[in-house]
Amino acid sequence: MKDAPLTAQIDVLMSTYNAGRFLPETLASIQAQTIRDIRIIIVDDGSTDNSPELLAQAARQDPRIHVITQANGGIVAALNAGLAACTAPFIARHDADDLSNPDRLERQIRYLEANPDCVAVAGAARQIDADGRWLGTLTRLRDLARADPFSIPATEPYLLQPMLMVRAESFHAAGGYRPLLIAEDSDLYWRLQGFGRLHNLTEPLGSYRMHDGSITSQSVVAGRRGALCAQLVAISAQRRMRTVPDLVFDLALYDAIKQATTMTDLYTVGCAQLSAAEQDWLAVALSAKLVELCFYRPFEPSVEDCRFIRDALNAHGDIMTPDNRIALQELIIGTAVRLAIKGLIAEALVLAPAKRLPTVMARILFRVALPSTLRTWVKTLVGR
DSSP: OOOOOSOOSEEEEEEESSOTTTHHHHHHHHHTOSOOOEEEEEEEESOOSSHHHHHHHHHHHOTTEEEEEEOOOOHHHHHHHHHHTOOSSEEEEEETTOEEOTTHHHHHHHHHHHOTTEEEEEEOOEEEOTTSOEEEEEOOOOOGGGOBTTSSSOBOOOOOGGGOEEEHHHHHHTTSOOOOSSOHHHHHHHHHTTTSEEEEESSOOEEEEOSGGGOSOOSHHHHHHHHHHHHHHHHHHHHHHTTOOOOOOOHHHHHHHHHOOSHHHHHHHHGGGOOHHHHHHHHHHHHHHHHHHHTTSSOOOOHHHHHHHHHHHHHHGGGSOHHHHHHHHHHHHHHHHHHHHTTOHHHHHHHSOGGGHHHHHHHHHHHHHSOHHHHHHHHHHTTO
């Protein structure tokens, strides 16, 4: 550990685990910020690669770098250890494999200083590959005003965590990160909303690296766990809005989620603190979230997942609003079509309601039999 200046305008909080390949470039992007009055607080979460050597060398060369070393305990434990060392009025998050534009921190602090009602600001980022090549895309920004913990699945207040800056007073008052296997960022944002407005700058603030190690859900098991965590933190937000006792997120719950693998087991774990009405909501929201994740993650639902989803919607689908029900039905049909085209016929048949099978078959034929140019023409004609 290296002694650091006691005060700074911004503390840049970063955790790292075996990211030595990217650390030099990442650190250089932080050190080159137009705002110089910063501390760079880096928690090495038990790395076994060359990260300790790289960090020690960087700290010797730049007195703004403050390294904390701990046994591997996961990102939440690492970030909270770093958060405890933060003393600046503003805290900026950074990931060990991403890059910040030189003016990133300056633009964010100017926005926060000009908008005292805002407690946290993030923004878009260019998506790059493991070698730093731009993929031609930006991270998608969502309308924070549409965040709704009661929608199915919950519509989260999304801020890109590696590009986040928060007023330290609000960060500490919210309690930092709670022990969650996944969705610790969404949980923080829900709680920060109790202290003020959240905002996304539209201009890119840096580069977000897309590589195998950066994808949080490589398997459907991870997807199920992520779906549960995301909906539990939404129920937590619901409770705060209703001014009733919050859920308890502790290491016992963390470990229980980490050990569960099936939708049924995860649902059982999630129900432990819930009322009967919340359990019904969770069954449907958990199902909807997994279906949503499968659209942009490298996995598909199993037959057992599809059976859980079908049964949950049949038993509790009436708790949704009409618009919510229509949107989820469209999501289900689209998933069934994709599964069938991939040859996962059993999964598709379990998932799709019998009365929707003609629609599923028609869409399969549309996607398989028609040339792409004709499909585009038809979609344009019907306004899709």
